[in-house]
Amino acid sequence: xxxxxxxxxxxxxxxxxxxxxxxxxxxxxxxxxxxxxxxxxxxxxxxxxxxxxxxxxxxxxxxxxxxxxxxxxxxxxxxxxxxxxxxxxxxxxxxxxxxxxxxxxxxxxxxxxxxxxxxxxxxxxxxxxxxxxxxxxxxxxxxxxxxxxxxxxxxxxxxxxxxxxxxxxxxxxxxxxxxxxxxxxxxxxxxxxxxxxxxxxxxxxxxxxxxxxxxxxxxxxxxxxxxxxxxxxxxxxxxxxxxxxxxxxxxxxxxxxxxxxxxxxxxxxxxxxxxxxxxxxxxxxxxxxxxxxxxxxxxxxxxxxxxxxxxxxxx
Amino acid sequence: xxxxxxxxxxxxxxxxxxxxxxxxxxxxxxxxxxxxxxxxxxxxxxxxxxxxxxxxxxxxxxxxxxxxxxxxxxxxxxxxxxxxxxxxxxxxxxxxxxxxxxxxxxxxxxxxxxxxxxxxxxxxxxxxxxxxxxxxxxxxxxxxxxxxxxxxxxxxxxxxxxxxxxxxxxxxxxxxxxxxxxxxxxxxxxxxxxxxxxxxxxxxxxxxxxxxxxxxxxxxxxxxxxxxxxxxxxxxxxxxxxxxxxxxxxxxxxxxxxxxxxxxxxxxxxxxxxxxxxxxxxxxxxxxxxxxxxxxxxxxxxxxxxxxxxxxxxxxxxxxxxxxxxxxxxxxxxxxxxxxxxxxxxxxxxxxxxxxxxxxxxxxxxxxxxxxxxxxxxxxxxxxxxxxxxxxxxxxxxxxxxxxxxxxxxxxxxxxxxxxxxxxxxxxxxxxxxxxxxxxxxxxxxxxxxxxxxxxxxxxxxx
Numbered sequence: 155x156x157x158x159x160x161x162x163x164x165x166x167x168x169x170x171x172x173x174x175x176x177x178x179x180x181x182x183x184x185x186x187x188x189x190x191x192x193x194x195x196x197x198x199x200x201x202x203x204x205x206x207x208x209x210x211x212x213x214x215x216x217x218x219x220x221x222x223x224x225x226x227x228x229x230x231x232x233x234x235x236x237x238x239x240x241x242x243x244x245x246x247x248x249x250x251x252x253x254x255x256x257x258x259x260x261x262x263x264x265x266x267x268x269x270x271x272x273x274x275x276x277x278x279x280x281x282x283x284x285x286x287x288x289x290x291x292x293x294x295x296x297x298x299x300x301x302x303x304x305x306x307x308x309x310x311x312x313x314x315x316x317x318x319x320x321x322x323x324x325x326x327x328x329x330x331x332x333x334x335x336x337x338x339x340x341x342x343x344x345x346x347x348x349x350x351x352x353x354x355x356x357x358x359x360x361x362x363x364x365x366x367x368x369x370x371x372x373x374x375x376x377x378x379x380x381x382x383x384x385x386x387x388x389x390x391x392x393x394x395x396x397x398x399x400x401x402x403x404x405x406x407x408x409x410x411x412x413x414x415x416x417x418x419x420x421x422x423x424x425x426x427x428x429x430x431x432x433x434x435x436x437x438x439x440x441x442x443x444x445x446x447x448x449x450x451x452x453x454x455x456x457x458x459x460x461x462x463x464x465x466x467x468x469x
Numbered sequence: 470x471x472x473x474x475x476x477x478x479x480x481x482x483x484x485x486x487x488x489x490x491x492x493x494x495x496x497x498x499x500x501x502x503x504x505x506x507x508x509x510x511x512x513x514x515x516x517x518x519x520x521x522x523x524x525x526x527x528x529x530x531x532x533x534x535x536x537x538x539x540x541x542x543x544x545x546x547x548x549x550x551x552x553x554x555x556x557x558x559x560x561x562x563x564x565x566x567x568x569x570x571x572x573x574x575x576x577x578x579x580x581x582x583x584x585x586x587x588x589x590x591x592x593x594x595x596x597x598x599x600x601x602x603x604x605x606x607x608x609x610x611x612x613x614x615x616x617x618x619x620x621x622x623x624x625x626x627x628x629x630x631x632x633x634x635x636x637x638x639x640x641x642x643x644x645x646x647x648x649x650x651x652x653x654x655x656x657x658x659x660x661x662x663x664x665x666x667x668x669x670x671x672x673x674x675x676x677x678x679x680x681x682x683x684x685x686x687x688x689x690x691x692x693x694x695x696x697x698x699x700x701x702x703x704x705x706x707x708x709x710x711x712x713x714x715x716x717x718x719x720x721x722x723x724x725x726x727x728x729x730x731x732x733x734x735x736x737x738x739x740x741x742x743x744x745x746x747x748x749x750x751x752x753x754x755x756x757x758x759x760x761x762x763x764x765x766x767x768x769x770x771x772x773x774x775x776x777x778x779x780x781x782x783x784x785x786x787x788x789x790x791x792x793x794x795x796x797x798x799x800x801x802x803x804x805x806x807x808x809x810x811x812x813x814x815x816x817x818x819x820x821x822x823x824x825x826x827x828x829x830x831x832x833x834x835x836x837x838x839x840x841x842x843x844x845x846x847x848x849x850x851x852x853x854x855x856x857x858x859x860x861x862x863x864x865x866x867x868x869x870x871x872x873x874x875x876x877x878x879x880x881x882x883x884x885x886x887x888x889x890x891x892x893x894x895x896x897x898x899x900x901x902x903x904x905x906x907x908x909x910x911x912x913x914x915x916x917x918x919x920x921x922x923x924x925x926x927x928x929x930x931x932x
Contacts, residue, residue, distance in 0.1 A: 164503075164510065184503075184513040191502040192495060199523070241750045358521040359492065365523050 714787030769859030
């Protein structure tokens with residue numbers, strides 16, 4: 155893992171992500187590659203648990219960069235996302251430096267003179283000393299660059315989105331008292347969204363758009379293989395086959411990749427080498443998160459297990 | 470290749486994907502990174518840079534497949550086929566077009582002399598030459614500018630013109646006299662050529678024309694009176710209403726927390742800054758209080774407005790998703806509450822159930838208002854907006870304006886949306902003018918545009 159090595163090709167991206175345990179489809183690799191090449195953030199959409207946040211983590215650990223995460227929520231504002239003034243510190247300093255101020259101003263004969271002298275020191279109190287950087291500003295200030303993850307942007311308010319625009323297009327922020335701060339090294343920016351709210355066109359325009367859906371069967375098997383090495387091949391095949399059938403049902407929340415991985419871990423813990431009816435019934439609550447969903451799925455389990463068993467053997 | 474990309478952007482716009490100049494620049498940059506060689510990669514690249522939603526991705530993927538569907542031209546395919554394959558890429562301007570100025574000195578040796586280039590080409594059955602000529606003609610006729618299906622004829626004739634149909638006609642006339650057999654062959658070949666051209670134009674329309682044609686249709690539909698829709702338009706109209714509902718939802722569903730700074734809240738400011746010796750670092754502001762929306766919708770579903778009430782119900786359904794506190798009622802002869810049906814079911818199923826319960830009767834506004842007064846009048850409070858959707862035709866029964874007056878006195882606003890034109894109000898059994906004094910707002914609402922504006926106004930009043 156060499157940090158900051160330019161991404162050579164899409165294959166290199168796939169291999170690099172795989173080296174830290176993230177099995178990427180070609181669309182994902184393409185998006186990551188392009189994001190670096192044409193310096194644009196990636197907006198990642200898709201259902202919960204398909205590996206949107208994981209992608210950012212994997213990217214950071216592959217590139218050996220720090221990951222800065224900005225979790226969005228309703229009511230998130232500038233002070234929590236960008237920077238905050240340390241008023242108390244400013245105040246404290248003013249108190250302590252009162253005497254010094256007296257010295258400086260002491261020599262002044264007239265009010266205008268004193269004002270002039272004060273002006274020379276004015277900027278001291280609005281300097282970076284008194285700025286508390288929050289994730290977004292921190293990301294820009296990283297000397298080695300970083301991976302900036304703006305997680306669940308759809309949970310934030312529209313105002314916050316507008317706040318992001320400057321960072322996303324120019325990798326800079328403007329702090330009224332200090333001026334514009336540009337990134338030393340442009341960070342790799344990922345935004346994730348579960349589609350709870352439609353994002354503005356302005357935001358979408360500035361990003362590459364990547365949709366991660368449920369992976370294809372083969373890919374999902376490889377993901378399980380990489381994340382849960384303990385699961386044997388037959389079990390993997392059967393599990394993924396079973397989950398794909400579950401996904402065809404009309405459920406409140408479909409099981410996604412993270413559930414698949416959890417389930418694989420559970421099955422390995424239970425030392426199951428194959429799916430059988432009883433084990434599935436007992437562990438269904440790992441996959442499905444609503445009582446109603448479990449009730450819908452239960453009658454189908456036997457059939458699904460049988461079918462995925464056949465596929466696991468012959469397919 | 471750059472040319473081809475530009476053409477693809479145009480095709481993408483045709484497929485309903487908005488590709489702004491800035492986006493096309495991004496896509497260009499991205500493509501220059503990945504190159505053209507790998508089709509799959511090119512496809513991924515364009516999808517990532519151009520599409521902004523999953524729907525757009527699908528549309529774009531289809532468009533891409535259509536646009537780049539160019540199997541290797543087969544040498545033994547029949548002329549029309551070969552022509553198509555080369556031509557639908559519309560992108561091989563490398564070969565000189567056999568268009569506008571048919572070279573006179575062509576292959577004088579092989580075919581009968583004094584024939585135009587096109588005729589010779591057709592008689593010689595030189596497929597690749599025909600294909601090249603077609604591509605050239607497509608360029609000359611700027612086929613990629615086609616937008617509406619009404620332009621098909623125009624572009625077909627333009628292309629035939631560019632191919633040299635004029636000269637061919639002369640040749641054909643002459644041949645008919647000299648060599649009828651040859652003339653017949655040529656005529657058959659010409660028919661084949663016409664077919665290819667027609668197909669090329671159709672495909673181009675598919676590629677480049679979709680969006681504008683759709684916009685046009687929507688625009689027509691939005692202004693079409695809902696009372697007099699044809700059967701086949703009803704489905705499209707439902708689609709349109711759903712789109713309107715979606716737009717309303719997008720605009721209003723999450724009440725924006727607009728910071729409404731009112732006056733300085735002195736008390737809270739002082740309390741907040743006690744730690745700093747009451748130097749007001751943090752200010753507190755009085756927030757203005759917003760009303761929570763409360764809507765009561767009364768929807769006429771009687772026979773006379775059955776078609777329109779379909780749309781009304783659809784829209785009320787979407788209101789349920791936008792505004793928390795909506796209670797809806799449907800009536801013709803009597804009135805029932807339908808809030809639960811609308812809130813819990815898909816629009817289609819909900820509408821079917823409502824219509825089967827109270828729909829299609831002859832309307833009796835008086836009795837329905839009486840029903841409402843008896844059971845639900847208490848749900849109307851000074852915060853409520855009451856919306857009545859109906860034509861106010863009460864079959865000469867007692868309109869019970871007194872109840873509407875009571876409602877109006879209790880409610881914040883009464884809005885009446887009438888699908889009939891103003892001209893019809895007050896005529897026959899229309900009681901509109903007797904109801905109107907108790908309404909804060911009476912609107913004609915006979916097409917989708919007016920419906921959208923009316924509902925948007927109602928919802929916006931609460932934002």
